[in-house]
Amino acid sequence: MEMLAQALPRAFYSRDPREVARQLLSKLLVRSESGNLLAGRIVEVEAYMGEDDPAAHSAAGRTLRNAVLFGPAGHAYVYFIYGNHYCFNVSCMQEGQAGCVLVRALEPVEGIAEMTARRGMAPSTSLNNISNGPGKLAQALGITRERDNGKDLTSAESSDLWIANDGYSPEDIVTTARVGITKAVALPLRFLIRGNLYVSGPRNGMR
DNA sequence: TACATGATGCCCT
DNA sequence: GGGCATCATGTAG
Numbered sequence: 001m002e003m004l005a006q007a008l009p010r011a012f013y014s015r016d017p018r019e020v021a022r023q024l025l026s027k028l029l030v031r032s033e034s035g036n037l038l039a040g041r042i043v044e045v046e047a048y049m050g051e052d053d054p055a056a057h058s059a060a061g062r063t064l065r066n067a068v069l070f071g072p073a074g075h076a077y078v079y080f081i082y083g084n085h086y087c088f089n090v091s092c093m094q095e096g097q098a099g100c101v102l103v104r105a106l107e108p109v110e111g112i113a114e115m116t117a118r119r120g121m122a123p124s125t126s127l128n129n130i131s132n133g134p135g136k137l138a139q140a141l142g143i144t145r146e147r148d149n150g151k152d153l154t155s156a157e158s159s160d161l162w163i164a165n166d167g168y169s170p171e172d173i174v175t176t177a178r179v180g181i182t183k184a185v186a187l188p189l190r191f192l193i194r195g196n197l198y199v200s201g202p203r204n205g206m207r
Numbered sequence: 208t209a210c211a212t213g214a215t216g217c218c219c220t
Numbered sequence: 221g222g223g224c225a226t227c228a229t230g231t232a233g
Contacts, residue, residue, distance in 0.1 A: 083226025085215050102214055135215050180214055
């Protein structure tokens, strides 16, 4: 699996977050950890549009925290939220323009025992409770702001975190409103694989 | 320097 | 289905 998988190039991310979001479905998010691989298939994402999107961290312009969003595409934007959780995003667009994709859920593929342990769950934990949410998947892959914010995701050689294409693509994509935000709540910018068992909470537009 | 808030998850009822 | 932990960041004062 890993041998055939190729890291997605920067050009993949250098475009509209809505397009990047849809194209990221079924790709692999991979962590290399002292010789071991932790990997999950991306099954749910959300697009954040930059300065025109009131719900985006970049809405009020560049700050110290969100600087990665204004840099080159294909880099990790990781932030700490609610005093407990990390959220993992990929920067999009050209340098100078914000915009990103939040990865909200993964289908566990590789290193499942390790991911389960990192989540503090029993080995018998159901597979669909390991990485079905942005905070959960960050914990499962050991993603933190300190370790990963700003990291280049386009190379498996120079980074221990990247996104790979192993040839899969979703049969059907469901589009819904985004989850957990208070501004621009109605925009249809959440995308998930139809019928997938590993997505977070709401499997349709209702919540 | 102080304060309000949040792209969540878990536990309780 | 609802309450709440917990803290980094940004903005106001």
